Amino acid sequence: MYESSDLVRAVRLPEGVDLHARPAGVVVREAAGFQAAVVLRAGGREADAKSILQVMALGATGGSEVEVQATGNDASAALDAVAGVLATLA
Numbered sequence: 001m002y003e004s005s006d007l008v009r010a011v012r013l014p015e016g017v018d019l020h021a022r023p024a025g026v027v028v029r030e031a032a033g034f035q036a037a038v039v040l041r042a043g044g045r046e047a048d049a050k051s052i053l054q055v056m057a058l059g060a061t062g063g064s065e066v067e068v069q070a071t072g073n074d075a076s077a078a079l080d081a082v083a084g085v086l087a088t089l090a
Contacts, residue, residue, distance in 0.1 A: 006069055006070070006071050006075075007069065007070045007071070007075050007076060007079045008067060008068070008069045008079075009067070009068050009079055009083045010065050010066070010067050010068075011065070011066050011067075011068060011083045011086045011087050012063065012064070012065050012066075012087070013060055013061070013062050013063060013064055013065075013066060013086060013087075013089065014062060014063075014087070014088070014089055014090065015062045015063045016062045017062045017089045017090065018060065018061045018062055019042075019055055019056060019058055019059075019060040019061075019066075020056060021052070021056060023089045024052050024055040024056045025052055026085055026089065027040075027049060027055055027082060027085055027086060027089075028049065028050055028051065028052045028055055030081050030082055030085045031049035031050045031078065031081075031082050032050050033081070034070075034074050034075075034077065034078035034081070035072060035073040035074050035078075036070045036071060036072040036073060036074050036075040036077075036078035036079075037070065037071045037072050038050065038068065038069070038070050038078050038079075038082055039068075039069045039070075039071075040055060040058060040060075040066055040067065040068055040069075040082075041058075041066070041067040041069070042058045042059070042060040042064055042065065042066045042067070043058065043059055043060065043064065045057065045058050045059065049068070049082055066086055068082050068083045068086065070082070
């Protein structure tokens, strides 16, 4: 359930890029730089963007849509940064 203060954005993963260990690590490192809580959703699953195991467990594959939700201090900056990283993974 979303709160009115939550920021949400949908991002499409680049074709051919799955969220396995290396790309998931990039996302987690980016999210860890913010105080905001960042949640990723894909394929009916949800993950704390600061947990590499949870991000990998999403099973998101290239071309799929990932929803990014940020809440709290610096949520806007966290949303922009994490969404930007997801959209440009290689």
